[in-house]
Amino acid sequence: MRWWGWGDPSHPPALPAHALRFLRETVGIAGRPCPPVALERVRLAPPSLGDGELSGLREILGGQGVRTDHSERVVHAAGKGYPDLVRLRAGEPKGAPDAVVYPAAHAQLRAVLDLCTRASLAVVPFGGGTSVVGGLAPLRGAHKGVLALDMRRMGGLLGLDRESLTLTVQAGVRAPAVERYLAPRGLTLGHFPQSFEYVSLGGCAATRSAGQASSGYGGIERMVLGLRFAAPAGDIDLPAVPATAAGPGLRQLLVGSEGALGVISELALRVRAAPRRRVYEGVFFESFTAGVQALRSLAQRREAPHVARLSDAPETQMSLALAGPGGLKGRLGRRYLDARGYRENACLAILGFEGTEEEVAGRRERALALVRRCGGLPVGRSPGEAWRKARFSGPYLRDELLTHGVMVETLETATQWSNLGRVHREVGAAIAGALSAAGTPGLVACHVSHLYETGASLYFSFLARRREDDDIGQWCAVKEAATRAIVRSGATITHHHAVGRDHARWLGEEITDTGVAALRAVKAELDPAGIMNPGKLLP
């Protein structure tokens, strides 16, 4: 992964000329591209770890398991949030771990936590490194140093129980490795977040991640049956059982613990038969309201497609503009839509059906009938396939936009269906207002995804001219305004990005102070020295 941005370093730039033109005309772009600095120009404070601590770590992990070189420290200095990238590209990350450690087995992980407790070293668990909420910030709190604990060497597949459709893995395993293992066996986990290519499953569980197909497969919290958890105070082993009434739901307490209570070491996960058939297609609705109604009906009949995303009108228009004449716009034709009465309020939905031939046929037929009753216009597979092809490529685009001086960020929430319109309106207005107030009016787009019987997620994207004089301040103002609007409207501060550093001060608004106190008590018990991921999760 690129240290200064997303993904495969050999990935070519892909922002076409017409898209750049569109951005120049709407939000404005920089006069000249502003690429990241060279790796060796990234400035880090010298590591503050003593020789005793380093040799203690090396004794546990071997020489290869402890790294203090510049490049490893830079790679582990931040996640992939907007402030992270802005700072990294400028060569000025906000701190870096003093060392990066790589346990290869549970016993090593256990020993590292014991050493760090004794030596007062903070520990930042590091899975795929894709946090967009500051979950990987190398904060040391009141401790003498801070380590990044990279789980990549704990990437083993420990056992598949075919009869119970249960896969046990070490928590550092990457999502693609799991799918590569399962595919020839006719199985899938079904967890495909946009960060799929890099995420570790332990990281997904620790952040309550939801994949793009969560309407079909459920979020990660539905997939975790059992887990092994290493906290400074000791291990918690929860066996893989389909359900239990043995007291408070401890599994769900550790799912979402964000490295602040300990480290997920192993996971037992529910897997499913891999779909033999996939049909992804596009549907236009006359309005956002009509589209929402269709998705709601599908979810409430428990007939939601595995993937269901409805872009609002601005997102639809932006997609058409960025796709350009060779893309969706050209193929469908604005005039075609106009002629059918789908004008500037038209909203594009992607519906992705997965399953056996028979299941897909049945569900598609019923879903499209319902969509038509809601005034939807199916426009065939090309928008669906285009989306599917690009489903993991959003973060690459972000890097290019940053190079061109465009601020691009996303944030997400979830709420009940009856509140969806209000949240869409108010959060969108808050983002737009904050961008304007910063002197950089922008584009604000949104889509509905992750359907539930009782509600859905809203995922906002926004683009504006990056204020190079104060890009972090600009971002903070928007984040503040958006989160305030989310909290005010009774939606959740995050549906699938987690709390991290960025949402921590809002947690009390959502779960009340007594709820926060309960979590603090768990932390004090499991991590009495407070070494685990300081400054994250808890305000």
Place this chain on the structure above:
Amino acid sequence: MRWWGWGDPSHPPALPAHALRFLRETVGIAGRPCPPVALERVRLAPPSLGDGELSGLREILGGQGVRTDHSERVVHAAGKGYPDLVRLRAGEPKGAPDAVVYPAAHAQLRAVLDLCTRASLAVVPFGGGTSVVGGLAPLRGAHKGVLALDMRRMGGLLGLDRESLTLTVQAGVRAPAVERYLAPRGLTLGHFPQSFEYVSLGGCAATRSAGQASSGYGGIERMVLGLRFAAPAGDIDLPAVPATAAGPGLRQLLVGSEGALGVISELALRVRAAPRRRVYEGVFFESFTAGVQALRSLAQRREAPHVARLSDAPETQMSLALAGPGGLKGRLGRRYLDARGYRENACLAILGFEGTEEEVAGRRERALALVRRCGGLPVGRSPGEAWRKARFSGPYLRDELLTHGVMVETLETATQWSNLGRVHREVGAAIAGALSAAGTPGLVACHVSHLYETGASLYFSFLARRREDDDIGQWCAVKEAATRAIVRSGATITHHHAVGRDHARWLGEEITDTGVAALRAVKAELDPAGIMNPGKLLP
């Protein structure tokens, strides 16, 4: 509800002569019926509450909200587990609350907890009073007295959000009241435990209850979207959202808290369209293994019927024997089954399909095709309707059996599909062995129910001659042997009866000592004086 047993006091005895004969021949019955003592003969220690405390409580709740009379104290002296009933019927419950309090609103509940914290009074939250694991035992721990906190006056329906299929209720509301409210609106909660007629929804949530139709509607933990929770340290309000990644899953921590962390005061629950069609029918399998395979396939295709229960051969034979010549046995004819090759290993399954006409037709067709491929023989609706008619009547039968000197008890667990055969075998053998060792060889029966993709629940029933000289000792020996076998085989100590007093000492075996320590830390934070339901949940 009868103070000494189950249900409507006017319910007539229903144990037919042939059933009594069957029991006499198999396990033995008492020479003469042994009815419960009269209410006024139940011996209680005098209440130990001082006048100051009583008047403080009356100030909060009014005179009608505080009761210290003999009959109310008896009614709240125990739940409905076997030891509870044995002791109540003998007029010797193990203690009783000093007073019963009835808050009518959240503010009163809050004030009661504050008073009890100050005055060192233990609080036993009391919903429907149906715990079978000692969850209502009036234990005072180290406190000066103990109150039963009966939630029946907090039974309001606070609001239905039709668009979001979300119903908000006060936690004391009874399940039938919710269904009565929802039915004319075309909706259902779908939570039908055997105790349906009496349970409160707060009690269901506090004990992670699963209804008989949980394969279709999910357990209560799937239905809870938001809740209001009154702990001695303060209130926790978690908004109704369809899903959230805002840190550890606090909702699921409070679901299953068993009154030991505080009291669930309000619930926001997911509801569904009520089924327009219900088809319940019987299927015979040649063996338990064949039946399990069919249920597993249905669950893993996500085509499980709403109700799916597979009796093992002993349960099937017992059902046929108890139903008698006019019942299932007569209608189906042993010879008919014999002729089709279904002999002493034959196992009866009940499949209950619910939904729209179309859904039921489609799912039934697919399910029965699969059942036939597994060697199943559909035998029509009469067994299904018979089961449905009697679905809530098991506890009445238990009372009659007790009167005739027959010990009858149930216990349940859940495990992965690959482990189901082992758990069925080993737990069944442990129960049978313990009964024989007590000199009272018995009948042990079991059914699979509550299907999941990865596993299912196993529900054991057993009957034996009650040892009147040491009925509690007899019960303890069986419970110990069964739970030991459950723990040894890696299954959960409880799938839907909760931990209560009876399973508390086993909790550490399931969630490890560090897991228990984490729960203790939450308790210490939320209930610093330790007044909430002492002696339950935590070992």
